[in-house]
Amino acid sequence: MPTVLIVLGMAGSGKTTFVQRLISTLAMMGKRTYNVNLDPAVLEVNFPANIDIRDSVKYKSVMKTYKLGPNGAILTCLNIFAAQFDQVVKLIEQKKGQVDYVVIDTPGQIEAFSQSASGQIITESLACTFPTVNLYIADTVRCENPNTFTSNMLYSLSILYKSKLPMLVCFNKNDILDHTFALEWMQDFDLLDQNLSKVDTYLSSLSRSLSLVLEEFYRTVEACGVSARTGKGFEGMIETVGRCRGEYFEVYHREMVERIKDRNAKEKEALSALDVAMKQQQ
Ligand SMILES: Nc1nc2c(ncn2[C@@H]2O[C@H](COP(=O)(O)OP(=O)(O)OP(=O)(O)O)[C@@H](O)[C@H]2O)c(=O)[nH]1
Numbered sequence: 150m151p152t153v154l155i156v157l158g159m160a161g162s163g164k165t166t167f168v169q170r171l172i173s174t175l176a177m178m179g180k181r182t183y184n185v186n187l188d189p190a191v192l193e194v195n196f197p198a199n200i201d202i203r204d205s206v207k208y209k210s211v212m213k214t215y216k217l218g219p220n221g222a223i224l225t226c227l228n229i230f231a232a233q234f235d236q237v238v239k240l241i242e243q244k245k246g247q248v249d250y251v252v253i254d255t256p257g258q259i260e261a262f263s264q265s266a267s268g269q270i271i272t273e274s275l276a277c278t279f280p281t282v283n284l285y286i287a288d289t290v291r292c293e294n295p296n297t298f299t300s301n302m303l304y305s306l307s308i309l310y311k312s313k314l315p316m317l318v319c320f321n322k323n324d325i326l327d328h329t330f331a332l333e334w335m336q337d338f339d340l341l342d343q344n345l346s347k348v349d350t351y352l353s354s355l356s357r358s359l360s361l362v363l364e365e366f367y368r369t370v371e372a373c374g375v376s377a378r379t380g381k382g383f384e385g386m387i388e389t390v391g392r393c394r395g396e397y398f399e400v401y402h403r404e405m406v407e408r409i410k411d412r413n414a415k416e417k418e419a420l421s422a423l424d425v426a427m428k429q430q431q
Pocket residue numbers: 158159160161162163164165166167256257258321322323324325375376377378379
C-alpha cells in the first residue's frame with residue numbers, strides 16, 4: 150500500500166522545489182512514486198506529474214467564465230477537481246502494487262487547500278484509502294524571527310486539527326541557515342521566550358501566550374531540517390515519514406473510519422427525515 154505525502158506550506162517556503170527533490174531522492178533510493186500536481190495556477194510543473202489538475206480544469210477560463218480573481222479561481226478549480234476526485238483515488242488504487250509513494254504538490258496559497266472544503270474532501274478521500282502524512286514545509290530563514298516561527302507552528306497545528314493526520318514539519322532551506330534553533334524552540338519554551346523578548350512587540354506577547362498552548366502540539370508532531378536545493382536531510386526525513394506512516398495505522402486510521410461512519414450515519418438520517426417530510430407534503 151503506497152504512502153501518500155501531501156506537501157503543504159506558505160507561499161515561497163519551497164514546496165515545489167521540495168517535491169522535485171523528494172521525487173528524485175525516492176527514485177535514487179529505488180522507490181516508485183506517483184506524482185500529483187494540485188496547483189491549477191502554476192505555469193510549469195517541474196516534476197514528472199502522473200496527474201495534473203491543469204489537464205482537467207483550466208484556471209484562466211475558470212477566471213473568465215465565473216468572473217473571478219486569482220484566489221477565487223484557484224478555489225473554484227479545486228472545487229471542480231474535488232468533485233471528480235474519486236476517479237483519482239481509483240487510478241491510484243489500480244497502481245497500488247506498483248507504487249511506494251504518492252507525492253502531492255498543493256497550491257502556492259496554503260489556505261486554498263488547507264482551509265477549504267475541497268482540500269478537506271481530497272485529503273479525506275486519500276486518507277481513508279491510503280496511509281497519508283502531511284508534510285508541512287517551513288522556511289527556516291523566515292522562522293529565525295520567533296513571531297514568524299510561531300505563525301508557522303500555529304498554521305501547522307491548524308492543519309493537524311483539521312486533517313487529523315500525522316504531520317511532519319520540515320524546516321527547509323537549511324543550506325542557508327541551520328534549523329537546530331527551531332527544533333530547540335520546539336522543545337524549550339524558555340529559550341523561545343528569551344528570543345521573543347528580543348523582538349518585543351504586541352505580537353511577541355501574543356506569540357508567547359500561544360507558545361504555551363503549542364507545547365502539547367510539539368510533543369505530538371515530528372520535525373526535521375532539510376534543504377530542497379542541496380538534498381541535505383532528505384534521507385533522514387524519509388525515515389521519519391516511515392514513523393508517521395506507522396502512527397497513521399496505530400492512531401489516526403481508526404479515528405478516521407469512526408468519523409466517516411458517524412458522518413455517513415448522520416447524512417442517512419437527514420436524508421430519511423427529508424424523505425418523510427416530502428411524503429407528508431405530497
Ligand atoms: N537556498 C534555498 N533556496 C530554496 C530551497 N528551496 C526552495 N528554495 C528557493 O525558494 C524559492 C521558492 O521556492 P518554490 O519551490 O517555488 O516555493 P513554493 O512554496 O512552491 O512557492 P509557491 O508555490 O510559488 O508559493 C525559489 O527561489 C527556490 O529556489 C532550499 O532548500 N534552499
